Amino acid sequence: MRTVFWEDNQLKMIDQRILPSRFEIVSFKDHKSVARAIKDMVVRGAPAIGAAAAFGLALAAYESVATSSRELLEDLQTASNTLKAARPTAVNLVWALDRAMGATKTKEERSADELRQLILDEAQCIADEDVEINKRMAEHGAALINDGDTVIHHCNTGALATVDWGTALGVIRTAHEQGKRIHVLVDETRPRLQGARLTAWELDQYGIPYEIISDNMSGYFLKAGKAQKVLFGADRVAANGDVANKIGTYMLSLAAYDNGVPAYSVVPTSTVDLSLEHGGLIPIEERDPEEVLGIQFHGERVAPIEAEARNIAFDITPHRLITGIVTENGVVYPPFEVNLRKAVLRK
Amino acid sequence: MRTVFWEDNQLKMIDQRILPSRFEIVSFKDHKSVARAIKDMVVRGAPAIGAAAAFGLALAAYESVATSSRELLEDLQTASNTLKAARPTAVNLVWALDRAMGATKTKEERSADELRQLILDEAQCIADEDVEINKRMAEHGAALINDGDTVIHHCNTGALATVDWGTALGVIRTAHEQGKRIHVLVDETRPRLQGARLTAWELDQYGIPYEIISDNMSGYFLKAGKAQKVLFGADRVAANGDVANKIGTYMLSLAAYDNGVPAYSVVPTSTVDLSLEHGGLIPIEERDPEEVLGIQFHGERVAPIEAEARNIAFDITPHRLITGIVTENGVVYPPFEVNLRKAVLRK
Numbered sequence: 001m002r003t004v005f006w007e008d009n010q011l012k013m014i015d016q017r018i019l020p021s022r023f024e025i026v027s028f029k030d031h032k033s034v035a036r037a038i039k040d041m042v043v044r045g046a047p048a049i050g051a052a053a054a055f056g057l058a059l060a061a062y063e064s065v066a067t068s069s070r071e072l073l074e075d076l077q078t079a080s081n082t083l084k085a086a087r088p089t090a091v092n093l094v095w096a097l098d099r100a101m102g103a104t105k106t107k108e109e110r111s112a113d114e115l116r117q118l119i120l121d122e123a124q125c126i127a128d129e130d131v132e133i134n135k136r137m138a139e140h141g142a143a144l145i146n147d148g149d150t151v152i153h154h155c156n157t158g159a160l161a162t163v164d165w166g167t168a169l170g171v172i173r174t175a176h177e178q179g180k181r182i183h184v185l186v187d188e189t190r191p192r193l194q195g196a197r198l199t200a201w202e203l204d205q206y207g208i209p210y211e212i213i214s215d216n217m218s219g220y221f222l223k224a225g226k227a228q229k230v231l232f233g234a235d236r237v238a239a240n241g242d243v244a245n246k247i248g249t250y251m252l253s254l255a256a257y258d259n260g261v262p263a264y265s266v267v268p269t270s271t272v273d274l275s276l277e278h279g280g281l282i283p284i285e286e287r288d289p290e291e292v293l294g295i296q297f298h299g300e301r302v303a304p305i306e307a308e309a310r311n312i313a314f315d316i317t318p319h320r321l322i323t324g325i326v327t328e329n330g331v332v333y334p335p336f337e338v339n340l341r342k343a344v345l346r347k
Numbered sequence: 348m349r350t351v352f353w354e355d356n357q358l359k360m361i362d363q364r365i366l367p368s369r370f371e372i373v374s375f376k377d378h379k380s381v382a383r384a385i386k387d388m389v390v391r392g393a394p395a396i397g398a399a400a401a402f403g404l405a406l407a408a409y410e411s412v413a414t415s416s417r418e419l420l421e422d423l424q425t426a427s428n429t430l431k432a433a434r435p436t437a438v439n440l441v442w443a444l445d446r447a448m449g450a451t452k453t454k455e456e457r458s459a460d461e462l463r464q465l466i467l468d469e470a471q472c473i474a475d476e477d478v479e480i481n482k483r484m485a486e487h488g489a490a491l492i493n494d495g496d497t498v499i500h501h502c503n504t505g506a507l508a509t510v511d512w513g514t515a516l517g518v519i520r521t522a523h524e525q526g527k528r529i530h531v532l533v534d535e536t537r538p539r540l541q542g543a544r545l546t547a548w549e550l551d552q553y554g555i556p557y558e559i560i561s562d563n564m565s566g567y568f569l570k571a572g573k574a575q576k577v578l579f580g581a582d583r584v585a586a587n588g589d590v591a592n593k594i595g596t597y598m599l600s601l602a603a604y605d606n607g608v609p610a611y612s613v614v615p616t617s618t619v620d621l622s623l624e625h626g627g628l629i630p631i632e633e634r635d636p637e638e639v640l641g642i643q644f645h646g647e648r649v650a651p652i653e654a655e656a657r658n659i660a661f662d663i664t665p666h667r668l669i670t671g672i673v674t675e676n677g678v679v680y681p682p683f684e685v686n687l688r689k690a691v692l693r694k
Binding site for chain 1: 537538560565649
């Protein structure tokens with residue numbers, strides 16, 4: 001089953017807020033609910049957000065009562081802006097929407113209804129391609145994993161973060177299917193706990209052995225020589241190889257680097273933003289402090305009721321800490337400034 | 348009010364497991380319950396554990412039905428071993444028990460009852476000295492803090508981690524009382540959340556402004572130039588300046604170092620273990636995985652029910668990442684191998 005799919009003229013998605021307690025599919029009939037679902041993290045993970053947004057644009061096309069293609073395109077532009085504003089960091093959101101909008105730029109004049117179909121077809125194409133691209137990435141990445149490796153993995157980058165299969169977790173999955181014995185140390189990934197909730201749930205499905213650790217423990221395992229690889233995805237990669245990814249990736253990569261353990265970011269080339277020279281230019285989302293404050297232990301709220309908090313959702317890992325960037329076009333090594341551009345433009 | 352104190356022939360302690368939801372004092376009449384309370388973290392923080400254990404030994408002295416001093420010393424030795432076994436990493440536990448036992452080694456022969464009183468007096472002396480030592484440390488440390496500093500603080504090192512006043516948090520408290528404007532970024536400190544629960548609660552009492560962050564966010568603030576100092580305590584410091592402290596200290600120190608932000612460990616000299624050449628020789632406690640797995644979000648358990656976890660309680664921060672070690676005898680700078688010994692032996 002896919003995380004994001006089109007069925008009965010609706011966008012359907014696995015509700016990732018309630019896993020692993022409950023598995024539910026939610027349906028969407030209008031683009032504004034899709035934007036809200038992206039913001040609320042019903043769906044998360046850069047590639048999954050991209051596909052969801054493209055289908056959201058298709059919903060907007062059918063919502064619009066426009067009869068002329070000009071009117072429809074105006075409505076689509078508004079809808080695209082709404083969807084783009086849902087979350088700022090993952091570039092796949094912008095990429096997928098621009099690509100879906102681009103499908104309407106045809107040589108011949110098209111009717112409004114023809115454009116509606118074009119948008120939906122493009123969204124479906126983005127979704128289908130995502131799965132195929134993930135499997136190619138996973139093949140390239142799996143070649144880096146040795147039999148017996150313990151891999152530290154941050155956040156969730158599996159089937160749930162994509163349309164299907166996954167990026168970094170897809171690499172682990174493919175290596176596992178190749179018969180390599182892998183043990184995963186799953187960063188719980190505060191504050192939203194995508195590791196403890198979603199990655200653990202996925203690894204259970206695939207029968208891959210794992211142990212959950214709190215994020216601040218990965219340094220211990222790296223220093224003790226108990227982890228051979230560090231893998232994560234990315235929400236946006238700058239032209240120089242700086243990686244914006246889930247908060248904690250910078251500290252994890254730093255600990256990997258300090259102990260000579262290779263750290264790989266696994267991303268489709270749609271996550272690479274060649275328009276940004278370096279990571280400092282990537283917008284970083286700050287979310288509701290309640291995500292930090294609201295956890296309970298022994299049934300009681302942890303923080304004092306009047307406490308304040310900060311909730312930075314992403315950080316930038318400087319490219320000097322990244323061993324390689326695994327894309328569907330192969331593994332990219334330094335100098336990233338040169339090699340990343342080549343990988344992105346190779347089709 | 349002290350965190351650990353003797354009253355009505357009992358050891359009384361603030362129950363730190365239930366703060367900040369409830370404030371309760373628990374009483375102990377026998378040394379085995381004290382050992383259990385240390386293990387269960389009713390009391391935690393290296394100096395507080397030391398004082399609690401010394402009072403625990405006093406309880407053991409009064410529990411013993413021995414009439415001869417020889418029999419009593421045998422009972423005390425057994426009790427000391429039980430207390431020492433409660434937690435392995437903090438050296439103050441061993442230090443305080445050895446010091447209390449040392450008080451029985453007098454020139455003249457003493458009766459069993461005289462020895463009982465000597466042990467209790469020594470425990471009281473350890474507790475009183477702890478407060479005085481903390482205030483001296485705090486004075487030395489406060490000189491390092493500038494008006495307007497944002498300080499990242501890990502775990503809890505305040506009045507609750509000591510008999511009173513605190514080590515690293517004591518420094519912040521003294522700087523605040525000196526009129527310096529300080530903002531504290533409080534690492535929540537997974538898995539037991541001593542930062543979000545205890546440090547936040549203490550800062551509320553003192554009126555010092557703070558924001559809670561998840562541990563993996565500190566790298567972001569350091570890289571963004573939004574924190575000027577990093578402060579933490581220690582559970583044991585090796586002769587070369589390697590610091591065993593709450594899990595996450597290594598990654599935090601690494602991020603401070605990577606961004607040129609000074610990181611200080613604030614410890615009484617009783618936390619320095621000159622018998623261990625380097626940090627690799629310090630025993631590291633691993634605790635119940637349920638401390639990692641058992642948190643809830645929106646009232647639901649976070650991790651899959653069958654998930655496994657690791658729960659490493661401490662890590663070693665290599666001395667190369669430590670700017671200075673603040674003790675009651677002044678701030679110690681590299682080379683720690685030479686200067687730490689001097690500071691410890693200076694009385």
